[in-house]
Amino acid sequence: MSLMLKLLATILILSSFLRADASSEEVEQFLKKMFAGNQNLKSLKLKVTNVTDVKGHDDWKAYYVEFDAILKKDGRQVVQKMVWFSNGEVIAKEIFDIEQAKDMNEMVSLPMKPEHYKKENLIYGNENAKYKIAIFSDPLCPFCRTFVPEALEYMKKEPNKFAIYYYHFPLESIHPAAVELVKAAIALELKGAKDVVLNLYKVNIDPREKSNEKILAEFNKVMNSNIQSFDLISKEVSQHLQSDLKIADSLMVNGTPTMFFNGVIDRTKMKYKEAK
CATH class of the missing domain: 3.40.30.10 (Glutaredoxin)
Structure with missing residues (x-):
């Protein structure tokens, strides 16, 4: 597991803040609020860089998020990109499709431009x-x-x-x-x-x-x-x-x-x- 994932952990958050049509800005603010109290981080910048649909799950969207953190312990900078999923009511780092026995990460990707x-x-x-x-x-x-x-x-x-x-x-x-x-x-x-x-x-x-x-x-x-x-x-x-x-x-x-x-x-x- 990467250092950033260890710091942020994999979490499942129930929230009334996110709506079904939650914007990238709302997701950014929500995640910033959740990680604001992490004692291992001196500072954290967070940005949603892309949003895509999840194949076979029309009510879910994939948010591509870039974390740029400074560690409090030694001042190191850690930059990592990851995908978060939301249906407007729940936001999660990992979700599995039971029927297909697949991680949702396998159902999304960024297109080449x-x-x-x-x-x-x-x-x-x-x-x-x-x-x-x-x-x-x-x-x-x-x-x-x-x-x-x-x-x-x-x-x-x-x-x-x-x-x-x-x-x-x-x-x-x-x-x-x-x-x-x-x-x-x-x-x-x-x-x-x-x-x-x-x-x-x-x-x-x-x-x-x-x-x-x-x-x-x-x-x-x-x-x-x-x-x-x-x-x-x-x-x-x-x-x-x-x-x-x-x-x-x-x-x-x-x-x-x-x-x-x-x-x-x-x-x-x-x-x-x-x-x-």
Whole structure:
């Protein structure tokens, strides 16, 4: 459980304050009031950033909330995004659909916006293709290493049907080597190389490796390239990676691989095979 969740706890609040048509501002004020007495927090900023419907539960809405807190104990800043649900009478952090045996969090997602489909993220296909596929992945994620190359090979054959957008999302806490690996991939792409992402999944390196020399040696061997350490610290490489991470954060992507099919998260990851 995250630090913010430990501080705020998962609670179910019955309230006459919220109405069925409660606005984002009313939800914000209600949550601020509830957390105002938390002795662990020196200060707290709270904002509802998005509101969406809950599929199959028309009387419920999902409120995407960003917490920005300063801890009283050591002055650390903790920023976290989370989803709260309300039907106007009850507000809760977690709710389960008994019939479907699902957490309601699995029934909601933020949609991709036009500005998320950046030219530099289009690795295959025509931007005007019928289907826009977005993939957020870590090249050292075990499942990604099998799934992503297969999906790319399948879709790249039909460039007028699929526009494939790829976003680097290295999971640094469990695969520290992935960070330098994706920087090398970005650097090579900036030099005009093709199929870099597809070949990225062929690089065999210990996910916990921290030696840039070893990481680059394996990368260059697979890519038949000559990327050097100084290439990884260029402004262009940093901007591209930060852009990818920012988009992932705005969509609350927290695992790999995460796929979007025409702007909507595809939890099955198989809609591309069903596309006509």
